[in-house]
Amino acid sequence: MRLSKYFLPTLKENPGEAQVISHRLMLRAGMIRQSSAGIYSWLPLGLRVLKKIEAIVREEQNSMGNQEILMPTIQPADIWRKSGRYDDYGPEMLRIIDRHERDMLYGPTNEELVTEIFANSIRSYKDLPQLLYHIQWKFRDEIRPRFGVMRGREFLMKDAYSFDINSEEARCSYNKYFIAYLKTYASLGLKAIPMTADTGPIGGNMSHEFLIIADTGESEIACHRQYLEMDLSCQDIDYNQDLQPVIHRYTEKYAATDDKRDPAIEKALGDDVRTARGIEVGHIFYFGTKYSEKLGAKVSGPKGEEIAVEMGSYGIGVSRLVGAIIEASHDDKGIIWPKAVAPFKVGLINLNISDRDCTVACEKAYNDLDSAGIEVIYDDREARPGAKFADMDLIGLPWQLIVGPRGIKTGSVELKNRISGEREEISMESALTRLLD
Numbered sequence: 001m002r003l004s005k006y007f008l009p010t011l012k013e014n015p016g017e018a019q020v021i022s023h024r025l026m027l028r029a030g031m032i033r034q035s036s037a038g039i040y041s042w043l044p045l046g047l048r049v050l051k052k053i054e055a056i057v058r059e060e061q062n063s064m065g066n067q068e069i070l071m072p073t074i075q076p077a078d079i080w081r082k083s084g085r086y087d088d089y090g091p092e093m094l095r096i097i098d099r100h101e102r103d104m105l106y107g108p109t110n111e112e113l114v115t116e117i118f119a120n121s122i123r124s125y126k127d128l129p130q131l132l133y134h135i136q137w138k139f140r141d142e143i144r145p146r147f148g149v150m151r152g153r154e155f156l157m158k159d160a161y162s163f164d165i166n167s168e169e170a171r172c173s174y175n176k177y178f179i180a181y182l183k184t185y186a187s188l189g190l191k192a193i194p195m196t197a198d199t200g201p202i203g204g205n206m207s208h209e210f211l212i213i214a215d216t217g218e219s220e221i222a223c224h225r226q227y228l229e230m231d232l233s234c235q236d237i238d239y240n241q242d243l244q245p246v247i248h249r250y251t252e253k254y255a256a257t258d259d260k261r262d263p264a265i266e267k268a269l270g271d272d273v274r275t276a277r278g279i280e281v282g283h284i285f286y287f288g289t290k291y292s293e294k295l296g297a298k299v300s301g302p303k304g305e306e307i308a309v310e311m312g313s314y315g316i317g318v319s320r321l322v323g324a325i326i327e328a329s330h331d332d333k334g335i336i337w338p339k340a341v342a343p344f345k346v347g348l349i350n351l352n353i354s355d356r357d358c359t360v361a362c363e364k365a366y367n368d369l370d371s372a373g374i375e376v377i378y379d380d381r382e383a384r385p386g387a388k389f390a391d392m393d394l395i396g397l398p399w400q401l402i403v404g405p406r407g408i409k410t411g412s413v414e415l416k417n418r419i420s421g422e423r424e425e426i427s428m429e430s431a432l433t434r435l436l437d
């Protein structure tokens with residue numbers, strides 16, 4: 001991609017409306033533009049990151065044996081009346097009336113719709129378990145949309161649903177999601193701590209939220225200090241093994257979001273307790289037969305008896321993650337993308353496009369990288385070096401390959417690692433070898 005032709009409207013000044021760093025940086029790096037409160041357009045650079053996160057989330061869902069579907073954004077009100085949530089949901093739900101005066105709504109979540117799909121199609125316990133997910137835009141008319149894409153009104157969520165014959169099987173499904181979430185966050189270059197969450201009337205220990213520690217988090221969390229050092233990446237864990245001991249290992253110590261904190265436990269923990277602010281990036285929840293009873297999701301059991309299926313739902317905030325990653329990874333110059341989600345791997349900077357040697361070397365490097373499938377953005381604009389450096393630091397690509405008229409005379413370039421900050425003067429050849437690695 002040539003920067004001279006790329007739609008990258010960066011801003012020098014901090015936009016006044018943005019309170020948190022990720023929102024400021026996303027606006028300044030030309031990733032998003034607000035359309036109305038809590039509703040954003042994704043520009044080329046932002047969309048690339050969103051798609052990368054989406055792909056990582058999708059890959060792990062597929063690996064755990066989950067099946068992707070795509071449900072619509074607009075849903076009929078009837079199924080929400082059946083579940084009893086049409087009135088309960090309140091003003092967060094965007095209600096719509098179609099031309100035939102039918103009540104519709106823009107889905108804030110999909111339990112009802114997926115349960116109806118299941119109820120119309122699955123009849124026997126032999127067809128269980130079923131795990132289904134989709135990645136779709138949601139709308140919640142949040143009372144206070146803020147922090148950019150982290151608390152939007154329209155946002156992208158991966159939501160999954162499990163259908164099992166009994167509570168033991170449901171727990172197995174739940175455990176798979178738990179592990180899949182930890183693997184997903186690790187692949188994104190993040191550490192998210194599982195914390196006990198509210199289970200409502202069902203009780204037990206079957207709801208967890210996953211939180212990233214960041215100063216701008218909306219939740220004041222507390223956890224055992226061991227979580228901060230623990231390896232939560234679940235790299236060697238296989239979905240077919242007994243996951244219960246693994247889950248136990250990751251949940252036995254104290255970790256709670258603000259509404260679940262327990263002063264007595266924290267007092268007893270003494271020096272071992274850490275408090276911090278956290279951003280919720282995922283939530284898994286086992287709720288039994290709450291929706292299957294009301295929406296008729298029943299199967300026939302081994303003896304022909306009718307059984308309401310045991311369900312759970314599992315969400316990851318895909319668009320929120322874009323902001324959350326920036327909150328966790330930036331410096332005073334801009335974003336520092338973890339490799340896995342960086343919009344491009346390399347930013348190639350031509351310090352003087354009127355210098356023939358410089359431009360010839362850059363064109364060749366650009367073609368070599370591009371044809372090797374390396375994602376490269378080439379700053380071929382007619383602009384001052386200072387402006388080029390500032391933009392490249394702002395958009396935070398893992399590598400910068402800097403080519404200037406003086407160095408190129410002796411064949412040397414500068415390779416800068418945006419993550420470690422290291423800069424090296426090396427030959428163009430070794431720089432390319434490193435980047436092609």
Ligand code: ATP
Nearest residue numbers: 149150151152155157280281282283315316317320
């Ligand atoms: P919160 O407490 O932050 O409002 P929630 O409990 O309402 O979240 P869920 O219904 O569990 O959220 O949704 C699953 C995930 O979707 C959340 O973990 C979060 O990452 C994301 N999410 C929820 N609301 C928003 C929003 N307004 N903007 C962006 N992402 C959101």
Ligand code: MG
Nearest residue numbers: 092140142151
């Ligand atoms: Mg909410």
